[in-house]
Amino acid sequence: MSYESAKAAFADWGVDTEAALAKLAEVPISMHCWQGDDVVGFEKRSGSSSGGIQATGNHPGRARTPDELRADLEFSYSMIPGSHRLNLHACYLDTDQNPDRDAIEFNHFAPWVDWAKDQGLGLDFNPTFFAHEKADDNLTLSHPDQGIRDFWIEHGKRSRDIAAQIGAVLGSPVVNNIWVPDGYKDTPVDRFAPRKRLEQSLDAMMATSHDKAEMLDAVESKLFGIGVEACTVGSHEFYMGYAIRNETLLCLDMGHFHPTENVADKLSSVALSIDEILLHVSRPMRWDSDHVILLDDSIMQMAQELVSADLLQRTHIGLDFFDATISRTAAWVIGTRNMQKALLRALLAPWGQLKSVEDNLDYTSRLVATEEIKDLPYATVWAEFCSRMDVPSGKPLAAALAQYQTSVEGRG
Template sequence: MSYQSAKDAFAEWGVDTEAAMEALARIPISVHCWQGDDVVGFEGQSGASGGGIQATGNHPGRARTPDELRADLEFAYSMIPGKHRLNLHAFYMDTEETPDRDEIEYRHFAPWVDWAREQGIGLDFNPTFFAHTKADDNLTLSHPDKGIRDFWIEHGKRSREIAAKMGKELGTAAVNNIWVPDGSKDIPVDRMAARQRLEASLDQMLAPAHDAAHLRDAVESKLFGIGVEAMTVGSHEFYLGYAIRKGTLLCLDMGHFHPTENIADKLSSVALSVDELLLHVSRPMRWDSDHVILLDDAIRGMAQELVFADLLGRTHIGLDFFDATISRTAAWVIGVRNMQKALLEALLMPQARLKEAEAALDFTTRFMLTEELKDMPFSTVWAEFCARNERPCGKRLIDELAGYQTRVADRGR
């Protein structure tokens, strides 16, 4: 089918394909750096556990240096339509120095900012509360030892300073997302004390004021993790309350809830109480297993909720998966493009007509509309969007991804 035919078909439903593509072009996706190197980082910490962070597989081509990671990212961005962002963790510094986490400074990340400026993309940031000897107890900001808490509080403060400087230098606010692995492997007797320590540490960490034009702070919950099966200090309820009281963003990670929970359903609920949201889009095949996202019902439901609840302007969309069983660059490209496809499908739905039927309690019409829409030529509009952005589709995309993987393997990675 030609694009003009698809455009006419959607017009019969009252949908403007040009407006949908224009809206999609304005939505940046924050690409997570840790897919490119299996969450190893570049600081050279040794003897530290991963804090429940595990990548499965050993596919050839893992990035071993910042330059290799940036080269892989440049290729990935060249396969993805639109302008996007990079989500950087604190242990991805680019420096010959060896600062500990409580000693990091902006200069250790300046090469990333220079590169982002050249690429025309924004940066987001994350303090790294795992893969460190002071996190081996799976306790950081809630640790009973004040010295360890102070170490991580200082790391968090410095991370916020770095993120704010990144935002200022690039002219777009950096989202600084806070996730800690803290919890208990077996049943604790004093949950309150741990959560009081976490709250107090967060308060200290977030006390220094930064311009909101440069920095947005987010807090991220988790159901449980490896080694903290009995209790996670930073639960969903903890961080939901904290975000409401303190005015931070709330991060919802699709892998951080019970497998039967519908994360899309949470968006409109929490949006009534927090100003902005951060999404970590993942595919939790078995809970938080962080598979590359598919264009499936979960992703489509998330995208539709963002569009229909008018939350795109209040939501920062990032990805969070790490699969080392396949080409890491291909994983980035497939994941981002699937998120974009889901958003485009939602933007191409006759929203007003669907809402009108629902408001009239005409559930038959609503049902028929949603089913008939499945036959609409969404893929034709997507192909047009890619063509206008000079990005490949179909066999050409597959050939480009395979060719890059071969070139990387030939270089000895």
Template sequence: MSYDSAKAAFADWGVDAEAALAKLAEIPISMHCWQGDDVVGFEKKSGSSGGGIQATGNHPGRARTPDELRADLEFSYSMIPGNHRLNLHACYLDTDQNPDRDEIEFNHFAPWVDWAKDQGLGLDFNPTFFAHAKADDNLTLSHPDAGIRDFWIEHGKRSRDIAAQMGRVLGSPVVNNVWVPDGYKDTPVDRFAPRKRLELSLNAMMGMPHDKAQMLDAVESKLFGIGVEACTVGSHEFYMGYAIRNHTLLCLDMGHFHPTENVADKLTSVALSVDEILLHVSRPMRWDSDHVILLDDKIMQMAQELVSADLLDRTHIGLDFFDATISRTAAWVIGTRNMQKALLRALLAPWEQLKSAENQLNFTTRLVVTEEIKDLPYGVVWEEFCNRKSVATGKTLADELVRYQASVEARS
């Protein structure tokens, strides 16, 4: 089928395919750096426990240096239509120096900023509260030891400063997202004290205001993690309340809730209470297992909520998965493109007709339309989008992914 025929098919349902393509081109996806090296980072200090972070597998080709990671990213972005962002963790500094986490400065990340500017990419940032000797108790900002809390507070302050400077140089606000692994493996007798300590630490860390045109604070919850199965200090309820009281972004990570929860359903609920939302899109097969995104029902429901509730302009879409059993660049490309495909499908839905039927309690029409539009030629519109952006599709894409993976197989 030609694109003109596909466009006419959507027009029969009152949908403007050209408007959908124009809107999709405006939506940046923040691709996560840590897929490229299995969350190892480039610190020169000896490693410590993962703090609830694990990548499974040893597929050849892992990036070992910032230059290798940037080369992998450049290839991946060349296979993804549109203009996007990079989400950088603080442990990915690029410097000959050896700063501890409470000593990091903007200059340690300057090569990343120069590269992003050259590539036309926006940046986002994350303090790294895991894989460090002072996180081995799985307690950081909520640790009962004030010295350890102060160490991590300083790390958070410096991360916010770095993010703000990145935003100033790049002319685009950097989302600085805070996630800590704090919790207990077995049932604690006092849940209130660590949560109060976490709140006070966050207040101290975020006390210095920054220009929101340069940096946006976000906080991220989790249901549980490795080593903190009994209690996570930074629960969803904790951070939702914190975000509302302190006017930060609230991060909803699709892997950080119970597997039976529909995270898409949370969007419109929290949107009534917070100004902006950060999404970490992932695929939890059992819990927070961070599999590569598929074009499945959960991803499409997320995209549908963003579009139908008009939340795109209030939501920052980031990805968070890491699979070391497959080509890391292929994971980036397929996962990011699937997020875009889900958004395109949502943008091509006849929302006015569907909402009208629902408001009239005409659930039969809602069901009929919802099912019939599943047969529309979405793939043809997606191929047109990729062609306009000079990006490969189909067999050509598959061949390019295999070719690039072969070029990095010798890394060890």
């Protein structure tokens, strides 16, 4: 089918494909750096996984240096239509120095900022509260030892300062997302005390105000993880209350809730109390396993809620998955494009008509419409978007991904 025929098919439902394509081009996706090297980072010190952070597999081609990671990112962005962002963790510093987490500075990330400016990318940031000897107990900001808490508070302060400086240089606000692995493997007798310590540590971390044109604070909850099966200190309820009280962004990670929960359903609820939302789009499989996202019901429902509730301007969309059993660049490309495909489908829905029949309690017409529009030629509109953005789709995309993977397999 030609694009003009597809355009006419959507017009029959009152949908303007040109408007949808223009809107999609404006939505940046923050692609996560840690898919490219299996969450290893570039600190010149030994660390260990903690808090459920684990990439499995040993597929050839893992990036071993910042330059290799940036090369992989450049290729991946060239396969993704639109202009996007990079989500950088604090353990991905690029320096000959060897600072501990409580001594990181902006200059340790300057090569990333220069590269982002050259590539026309925005950056986001995350303090790294895992893979460190002071996180081996799976307690950081809520640790009963004041000295350990102070170490992580200082790391958080410096991360916020770095994020703000990045935002000032790039002229785009950096979302600085705070997630800690704190929790207990077995049932604790006191849940209140560690949560009070976490609250106090966060308050100390964020005592200094930053210009929101440069940096936006976000806080992220989790249900459980490896080693924290019984209790996670930073639960959804904890962080939702904290975000409301302190006017930060609330991060909803699709892998951080019970497998039967519909995270898309949470958007309209939290949007009533929180100005801006951060999404970490992932695919849990039985637990927070962070599989590469598919164009499945959970992703499409998330996109539908963002568009239907008019939340796109209030939501920062980031990705969070890490699969070391497949090509890491292919994972980035397919995952990001699937998020875009879901958004395109949502933008091509006749929301005015659907909401009208729903408000009239005409659920039969709603069912008929929502099922019939599933047959519309979305793929043709997506192919047109890729063509206009000069990126491949279909078999040419598959060939380009395979060719690049072959070129990096010599890394071991």
